[in-house]
Amino acid sequence: MPARVIVATLALMALAAGVLAVPAAADTDGPTGSTRLDGTWLFRRDTGDVGLHQRWQRSRSTAGWTRVSVPNAWNAGDPSPASFRGGVGWYRKDFRLPSADPGLDWSVRFDSVNYRARVWLNGQRVGSNTGGYLPFELPLSRLSRGGVNRLVVRVNSLRKPTDLPPGTAGGWWNWSGILRDVHLQRIDTLAFRDVLVRPVPRARGSVASVQVRVDLANVSDSAQRVSVSGRFGGHGFRLSPRTLKAGKQGALTGSLRIRHPRLWSPRSPTLYPVQITARAGGRAVGGYVLHSGIRSIKVVKGRLMLNGRPLSFRGVGLHEEIEGKGFAVDDADRRRLVAEAKAIGATVLRVHYPYSEGVHELADRLGLLIWSEIPVYQVHTKYMDEPAVRANALDMLRRNIAANQNHPSVLLWSIANELSSFPDPGQRAYIADAAQLAHSLDPTRPVGLAVAGYPAALCQATAYEPLDVLGLNDYFGWYAGPSGQIFDRLGLSHYLDAARRCYRRKALVVSEFGAEANRAGPIEEKGTFAFQQDFVDYQLGVFATKPWLSGAIYWALMDFWVKPNWRGGDPRPSPPVFRKGLVTQEWVRKPAWQNVHAWFARAPVL
Numbered sequence: 001m002p003a004r005v006i007v008a009t010l011a012l013m014a015l016a017a018g019v020l021a022v023p024a025a026a027d028t029d030g031p032t033g034s035t036r037l038d039g040t041w042l043f044r045r046d047t048g049d050v051g052l053h054q055r056w057q058r059s060r061s062t063a064g065w066t067r068v069s070v071p072n073a074w075n076a077g078d079p080s081p082a083s084f085r086g087g088v089g090w091y092r093k094d095f096r097l098p099s100a101d102p103g104l105d106w107s108v109r110f111d112s113v114n115y116r117a118r119v120w121l122n123g124q125r126v127g128s129n130t131g132g133y134l135p136f137e138l139p140l141s142r143l144s145r146g147g148v149n150r151l152v153v154r155v156n157s158l159r160k161p162t163d164l165p166p167g168t169a170g171g172w173w174n175w176s177g178i179l180r181d182v183h184l185q186r187i188d189t190l191a192f193r194d195v196l197v198r199p200v201p202r203a204r205g206s207v208a209s210v211q212v213r214v215d216l217a218n219v220s221d222s223a224q225r226v227s228v229s230g231r232f233g234g235h236g237f238r239l240s241p242r243t244l245k246a247g248k249q250g251a252l253t254g255s256l257r258i259r260h261p262r263l264w265s266p267r268s269p270t271l272y273p274v275q276i277t278a279r280a281g282g283r284a285v286g287g288y289v290l291h292s293g294i295r296s297i298k299v300v301k302g303r304l305m306l307n308g309r310p311l312s313f314r315g316v317g318l319h320e321e322i323e324g325k326g327f328a329v330d331d332a333d334r335r336r337l338v339a340e341a342k343a344i345g346a347t348v349l350r351v352h353y354p355y356s357e358g359v360h361e362l363a364d365r366l367g368l369l370i371w372s373e374i375p376v377y378q379v380h381t382k383y384m385d386e387p388a389v390r391a392n393a394l395d396m397l398r399r400n401i402a403a404n405q406n407h408p409s410v411l412l413w414s415i416a417n418e419l420s421s422f423p424d425p426g427q428r429a430y431i432a433d434a435a436q437l438a439h440s441l442d443p444t445r446p447v448g449l450a451v452a453g454y455p456a457a458l459c460q461a462t463a464y465e466p467l468d469v470l471g472l473n474d475y476f477g478w479y480a481g482p483s484g485q486i487f488d489r490l491g492l493s494h495y496l497d498a499a500r501r502c503y504r505r506k507a508l509v510v511s512e513f514g515a516e517a518n519r520a521g522p523i524e525e526k527g528t529f530a531f532q533q534d535f536v537d538y539q540l541g542v543f544a545t546k547p548w549l550s551g552a553i554y555w556a557l558m559d560f561w562v563k564p565n566w567r568g569g570d571p572r573p574s575p576p577v578f579r580k581g582l583v584t585q586e587w588v589r590k591p592a593w594q595n596v597h598a599w600f601a602r603a604p605v606l
């Protein structure tokens with residue numbers, strides 16, 4: 001029995017016993033009947049980009065291919081400029097289906113391939129995908145039911161200036177390969193496309209309505225009468241049945257009411273196990289499992305509110321990176337990273353792209369909120385002005401919401417990081433379209449944007465009007481900023497107050513603050529451990545005097561790889577590694593870890 005099915009079964013057994021079970025393992029949510037296709041694959045670098053011409057998708061020989069373990073970043077540990085630039089590599093995996101039943105269909109789901117993927121099965125093209133951080137699923141046809149099947153993936157990690165994140169400018173290493181898990185999905189007649197379980201607490205939390213929408217595709221060659229039933233915690237529900245024609249997709253919807261719900265919050269992250277069963281012609285053909293949480297997140301009078309109470313969180317930036325593996329981390333690595341964030345007392349996680357399913361599930365269970373961002377990262381104005389770039393960004397936003405909206409941990413949808421500080425018409429159009437799209441797809445969450453925090457860039461009130469939350473990336477006292485305007489940390493308090501006056505109705509969050517530290521040395525020297533300690537004490541001390549601030553995020557918890565010549569503002573840098581971390585890549589806590597821990601322990605979350 002696959003692990004996912006075992007966990008689902010345990011959750012059901014616990015449900016029957018009336019217990020709210022929280023599974024111990026990461027990555028248990030999603031359609032049942034899926035098996036991981038991780039583990040040993042063959043890999044071949046294609047430095048001359050000759051693979052397509054030589055039809056490597058059909059090659060039988062293993063000459064030139066080496067064994068790797070997927071998830072895999074083929075450039076892990078390689079600090080060269082060529083490694084950062086990226087290139088082409090091929091992966092291949094031979095596998096047998098878990099069942100030879102001719103009535104079943106199968107698909108393959110990739111959680112993350114950076115950046116362009118083309119996929120073949122048994123020599124036939126099955127599809128492609130662009131973008132590194134969102135899952136994609138491709139149907140598999142021409143399968144050998146009883147024999148060996150060969151899956152081949154060509155990965156091209158060279159990014160263009162119009163890609164997201166753009167070309168070589170990225171603020172983190174361009175890890176190349178199949179970076180997250182691969183799943184083989186069993187499909188019997190009906191395939192789950194989108195599942196939405198959206199609880200909305202009402203009447204001060206004394207009751208909640210839960211909206212359920214299940215999008216199914218009829219993959220059989222005849223029309224089917226389709227029905228869906230399920231359980232939300234101890235409560236049963238049924239969606240209105242409908243008939244789906246062969247090959248067609250459609251949504252079934254319904255809702256239920258929960259009286260006296262136990263609300264989800266960082267302090268008590270109550271989860272309701274949700275189990276959904278799809279039937280075709282009365283026969284159960286598929287299941288879907290997730291873990292829901294009932295809580296409300298709103299911006300009221302310039303303040304983020306969780307369950308009706310003002311939020312004042314302290315959080316950390318966190319890349320899903322492990323030294324020696326790049327972003328190709330496993331469940332145990334994710335648990336260790338997230339545990340380190342919990343240990344310092346963080347209640348929010350942020351990174352510049354959607355986290356993996358595993359991190360979302362850990363955050364749900366551990367009561368961490370996620371600032372969920374898409375990699376619209378420092379995109380140059382001339383590219384934001386291109387409608388095709390904006391359309392791609394909106395598509396990523398749509399896919400992020402579809403993939404991650406069932407997680408109670410998701411605090412808001414962030415549409416970009418550090419676009420130009422003086423929004424031109426192209427950027428304004430993007431902000432308006434993105435905010436409208438996110439609000440219409442998910443009216444229950446605020447929409448945010450992180451901006452570079454400079455006094456001269458304040459009061460973009462019209463351009464930022466459609467947003468609910470503004471993140472201020474604060475490097476006062478670290479970088480000099482344009483014309484030295486943030487060189488002196490004494491300007492921070494005044495800047496924050498000025499920001500409050502400019503954006504009265506928006507919730508304001510310090511979405512980044514941080515200082516590099518890679519050595520012992522005098523307190524006044526940038527880059528020393530002592531300087532970093534003094535820096536965090538000063539910054540967190542200023543934040544503590546701003547009761548209207550909805551939160552602050554230290555950037556970042558752990559050191560990580562940025563780019564070949566990364567300096568990060570340190571006069572004695574250690575490229576390519578970012579050293580603003582409070583924990584080194586070898587898991588050593590720097591002295592400032594204690595300072596941040598002490599401040600975070602003092603700050604009330606709600």
Ligand code: GCB
Binds near residue numbers: 171352
């Ligand atoms: C920023 C970026 C972040 C960088 C940071 C830095 O504003 O958003 O990705 O890591 O500055 O260290 O300069």
